[in-house]
Amino acid sequence: RIRRIATEEAFSIPEVAEALRDVVRGPSQSLDRLLCAGIYDAESDTTGYARMSFLDGLLDIEGERLRQMDEFGVDVQLLSLTAPGVQMFDADTATDLAALANDYLADVCARRPDRFAGLASFAPHSPKRAAREMERAITELKLNGFMVNSHTYGEYLDDPKFWPILETAEALDRVLYIHPRAASDTLKGPLQDYGMDSAMWGYGVEVGTHVVRMMAGGVFDRFPNLKICIGHMGEAIPFWIWRIAFMNKRAQQIGLARKTELTMDEYFQRNFLITTSGVEDPLALRYSIDKLGVDNVMWAIDYPYQPTQPAVEFMDAAPLDAEEMAKVYHRNAERVFHIA
Ligand SMILES: COc1cc(C(=O)O)cc(C(=O)O)c1
Numbered sequence: 001r002i003r004r005i006a007t008e009e010a011f012s013i014p015e016v017a018e019a020l021r022d023v024v025r026g027p028s029q030s031l032d033r034l035l036c037a038g039i040y041d042a043e044s045d046t047t048g049y050a051r052m053s054f055l056d057g058l059l060d061i062e063g064e065r066l067r068q069m070d071e072f073g074v075d076v077q078l079l080s081l082t083a084p085g086v087q088m089f090d091a092d093t094a095t096d097l098a099a100l101a102n103d104y105l106a107d108v109c110a111r112r113p114d115r116f117a118g119l120a121s122f123a124p125h126s127p128k129r130a131a132r133e134m135e136r137a138i139t140e141l142k143l144n145g146f147m148v149n150s151h152t153y154g155e156y157l158d159d160p161k162f163w164p165i166l167e168t169a170e171a172l173d174r175v176l177y178i179h180p181r182a183a184s185d186t187l188k189g190p191l192q193d194y195g196m197d198s199a200m201w202g203y204g205v206e207v208g209t210h211v212v213r214m215m216a217g218g219v220f221d222r223f224p225n226l227k228i229c230i231g232h233m234g235e236a237i238p239f240w241i242w243r244i245a246f247m248n249k250r251a252q253q254i255g256l257a258r259k260t261e262l263t264m265d266e267y268f269q270r271n272f273l274i275t276t277s278g279v280e281d282p283l284a285l286r287y288s289i290d291k292l293g294v295d296n297v298m299w300a301i302d303y304p305y306q307p308t309q310p311a312v313e314f315m316d317a318a319p320l321d322a323e324e325m326a327k328v329y330h331r332n333a334e335r336v337f338h339i340a
Pocket residue numbers: 010035082083084198199278302305306
């Protein structure tokens with residue numbers, strides 16, 4: 001049967017879970033606190049998120065996770081520390097816990113290289129130490145790329161303070177996956193009700209905003225070979241990109257937007273990859289492949305937040321020819337994440 005590589009698969013470790021529980025018990029006003037309280041401080045949960053009991057699935061790698069991979073024919077999970085990663089901690093704690101998570105992840109991948117690969121975490125709010133951790137993750141830990149959960153304390157990667165991170169990802173030729181977290185304090189306004197804070201809507205708004213800032217901010221003129229991956233079928237950007245490019249061009253002409261060497265759709269085409277995580281819609285997949293090219297789309301489950309069987313059945317039944325199916329299911333991931 002066809003090889004299946006799932007590319008946005010979340011895990012956690014007890015030390016990070018404990019630190020997040022302490023954050024949600026503290027004064028943080030980050031919108032992430034709703035979901036984090038439900039996952040990491042279940043006894044105090046007032047949202048109902050605790051009823052989805054994600055924590056066991058996050059902390060387990062070789063038990064139930066591997067059993068489901070065997071049952072449903074998932075060959076490899078590309079693992080990453082679940083959102084919001086270490087980005088709600090102070091810079092020192094974040095730096096230490098990222099290294100701890102990366103060591104743990106590297107150990108799992110070294111023991112089961114046939115079943116697991118991994119994206120390294122880092123502390124964006126300590127950019128120089130982050131760059132060093134990224135070097136270590138690739139050269140010593142042999143991990144497969146990098147993961148960041150959108151903003152860090154309300155700041156975005158178009159801010160030059162973070163460019164040592166982008167420079168390192170480009171220099172190492174490894175993909176930086178920008179995963180969601182709840183909207184930053186300046187963006188969260190009307191996203192705090194009806195469960196809109198997370199995967200239903202706010203996550204896409206947060207990452208979509210981040211990506212447009214990077215393209216319009218000229219990041220990809222500075223780092224032309226940097227490759228960014230975003231999940232959830234491209235956070236709606238593939239559907240919006242014509243309008244983003246048209247309006248950015250107009251804004252550049254009137255002097256409102258920064259001049260860029262390429263257009264927004266050219267950057268999205270050249271510097272971005274997307275995965276199908278959490279969007280099991282065959283039409284959206286067909287459109288994205290036709291829009292972005294089949295080499296830029298990869299399959300994902302979003303374990304443990306999405307059930308495995310429906311994600312496999314969705315992809316098995318998708319309207320793709322054999323060549324497209326092989327690329328989306330495993331060839332693209334083998335290429336961009338250096339998976340053997
Ligand atoms: C950090 O908590 C998460 C929650 C959900 C959700 O479906 O509620 C999805 C993701 C995700 O997409 O990774 C993460």
